[in-house]
Amino acid sequence: MGGALVKGWYAASAQGCHVEEDDTLQLTVTARSQSTLDRMRSACPGISTSLSNTSALTSADVVVLAVKPWLIQQVIQEIASALDARPRLVCSVAAGVSATNLQQLFHQSDAAVEHAYFYCMPNIGAEFQASMTFLSPASGTSPADLARVESLFSLVGRTQVVDDHLMGPGMMMAGCGIAYVMRFVRAQMEAGVEMGFYPRQALDIALQTMEGATALLRATGEHPEAAIDRVTTPGGVTIKGLNELDHAGFNSAVIRCLKAGLH
Ligand SMILES: NC(=O)c1ccc[n+]([C@@H]2O[C@H](COP(=O)([O-])OP(=O)(O)OC[C@H]3O[C@@H](n4cnc5c(N)ncnc54)[C@H](OP(=O)(O)O)[C@@H]3O)[C@@H](O)[C@H]2O)c1
Structure with a gap:
């Protein structure tokens, strides 16, 4: 460090x-x-x-x-x-x-x-x-x-x-958070490779997508759900993927992950 x-x-x-x-x-x-x-x-x-x-x-x-x-x-x-x-x-x-x-x-x-x-x-x-x-x-x-x-x-x-009481939670979110973000990037890459991209291409796509999402939220100050609404067409493909994340317990898994080190 x-x-x-x-x-x-x-x-x-x-x-x-x-x-x-x-x-x-x-x-x-x-x-x-x-x-x-x-x-x-x-x-x-x-x-x-x-x-x-x-x-x-x-x-x-x-x-x-x-x-x-x-x-x-x-x-x-x-x-x-x-x-x-x-x-x-x-x-x-x-x-x-x-x-x-x-x-x-x-x-x-x-x-x-x-x-x-x-x-x-x-x-x-x-x-x-x-x-x-x-x-x-x-x-x-x-x-x-x-x-x-x-x-x-x-x-x-x-x-x-x-x-002081927020230093531990901060460490989980940002210090350890880097490792958790890497896992998300890895998952995106694995899906990308399964769908036909080479790993290098899949990594570039995952990182650029993350940069786009970061730039959008920084520039607009929007809540992530408001940004999600912008890219989610009713009856479209984005909502299908979002609902799959929910069915798999994505939110809960991330919350449990970030709190795990505090016990
Ligand atoms: N890793 C992270 O992501 C992260 C994030 C936030 C905070 N931290 C904190 O950062 C601290 C260091 O973690 P780390 O993972 O970087 O450890 P590390 O890789 O072991 O590095 C510690 C460094 O301290 C040096 N050192 C050891 N004893 C020393 C002494 N008596 N005088 C001067 N230098 C000495 C070591 O020198 P040599 O190389 O010559 O042995 C080494 O370069 C920890 O307290 C950790 O909690 C880490």
Whole structure:
């Protein structure tokens, strides 16, 4: 996930995008292994990399933690004192680690400075600047700090600021949602191949159809059912397919799928 974000921010930077006016993006990536850093440098030529978290963040205004959730505490213990010179924006993408958890972990690490903490939940669309990112700040976060983090994540897609209790549902809809959309695309392809298209053609048709549907809803702001009415001729073929979806329990399957990870 960290790599996807870096690639998205790198692309935004190459496009001349700024977090705020005159606030250019300077990225430093850390990892445990040199091979990961070498991969990042070849994907993003000119980027700074380091095997040392503490030296990487001395000049950083924003720190993004993108390790597995069970490593967050260890990394915070490692970096807390190195961040003591001034307050920073600390963003974690670790699933289930709330902004309040982050704050507590910094306090437990005897951090001498109060930072601004954010639980951020992007998806891998970030690499292509098409993430859906949910942001949940710790209570008491200043509007200016929140605006800066929103601006940062807006460089790699769309953002929504939500209450902490919506981070899990957001992750199911947008993070895991990417996998569910892939399954829909696969199903469309399989039908297309059965009806006579080559897989490449079927993939192109499925993706372009999805882009058309997305463009329509974004441009009109319509409810999907209103858009469906537009393409559904009474007694025509579209309604036959729609009713087949209903008979097969499509709606219910999608709802159950999106809620499954919350139990
Ligand atoms: N995957 C998703 O779609 C997604 C979406 C939203 C949020 N997340 C969250 O993103 C986090 C990372 O998930 P992932 O799937 O990207 O994991 P991952 O593939 O294992 O990547 C973790 C990265 O962290 C590096 N790392 C590990 N320990 C480190 C340390 N002590 N200091 C510096 N870097 C360290 C690793 O470096 P090496 O490569 O050198 O080992 C690796 O590059 C998780 O907390 C997850 O909940 C993931």
